Amino acid sequence: MVLNHLKKQFIPLLLIFTVLFIGACSTRSTDDPEVSLTDDGFKSVELINMTIEWRVTQDTKLEVVATAPTSGWIGIGFSPTGARMSGANIIMGYIDDSGNLQIEDRYGSSSTNHSKDSQDDLTNTSGSETSGSTTIKFTIPLNSGDSNDRPLTEGAAFTIMAAYGDSGEDNYTAQHNSSKRIRQSIGAL
Numbered sequence: 001m002v003l004n005h006l007k008k009q010f011i012p013l014l015l016i017f018t019v020l021f022i023g024a025c026s027t028r029s030t031d032d033p034e035v036s037l038t039d040d041g042f043k044s045v046e047l048i049n050m051t052i053e054w055r056v057t058q059d060t061k062l063e064v065v066a067t068a069p070t071s072g073w074i075g076i077g078f079s080p081t082g083a084r085m086s087g088a089n090i091i092m093g094y095i096d097d098s099g100n101l102q103i104e105d106r107y108g109s110s111s112t113n114h115s116k117d118s119q120d121d122l123t124n125t126s127g128s129e130t131s132g133s134t135t136i137k138f139t140i141p142l143n144s145g146d147s148n149d150r151p152l153t154e155g156a157a158f159t160i161m162a163a164y165g166d167s168g169e170d171n172y173t174a175q176h177n178s179s180k181r182i183r184q185s186i187g188a189l
């Protein structure tokens, strides 16, 4: 009698826990940041107060827009292959004192440094700076053929790196501090 009563209480509880457990397992991994879709078809993610948007165009190109709260440099990196910054396809840009965009196709030459690519694959570059916020826009090939770049595949998971320098750092050399850089895996390009 008592046993039957306990069973009656236990079975519904077990069912509730099972449903909650399955629900928890099927939600997005907390490692994946929220990626939203903009009206003009860009995927968009917020990382370290930086907004990064991208969309594949003509099946072969990646259009990128990045905005960060700095008047200094902004950097985006794709698919590092080694420690920290090593092997990433890095693009860095800033708006200089004359209001012109300076932008370079670079790569992570060591875990803590980067150099200019021998091949410049950037097209459709533009940028602006307003009230301490900088935006850079550029297009790169998904597969540039450059030995310093890693091919990217539409829909495939990838790792993005994002960083920005302090305001006033209009250069390619001043290090970010540790709260202004991130290496993050993203579910799908």
Ligand code: HEM
Pocket (backbone or CB within 6 Å): 074, 075, 076, 077, 083, 084, 085, 090, 091, 092, 111, 112, 113, 114, 161, 162, 163, 172, 173, 174, 175, 176, 177, 178, 181, 182, 183
């Ligand atoms: C401007 C010149 C740069 C210098 C001198 C520099 C230097 C460094 C150093 C010393 C570290 C290790 C210390 C730390 O973790 O903070 C580091 C880490 C890192 N840097 Fe840079 N960096 C530069 C630019 C960039 C750019 C342009 C990006 C992104 C596109 C970037 C992304 C990162 C990331 C994501 C890490 C942490 C990697 C990890 O531990 O997972 N850095 N950098």
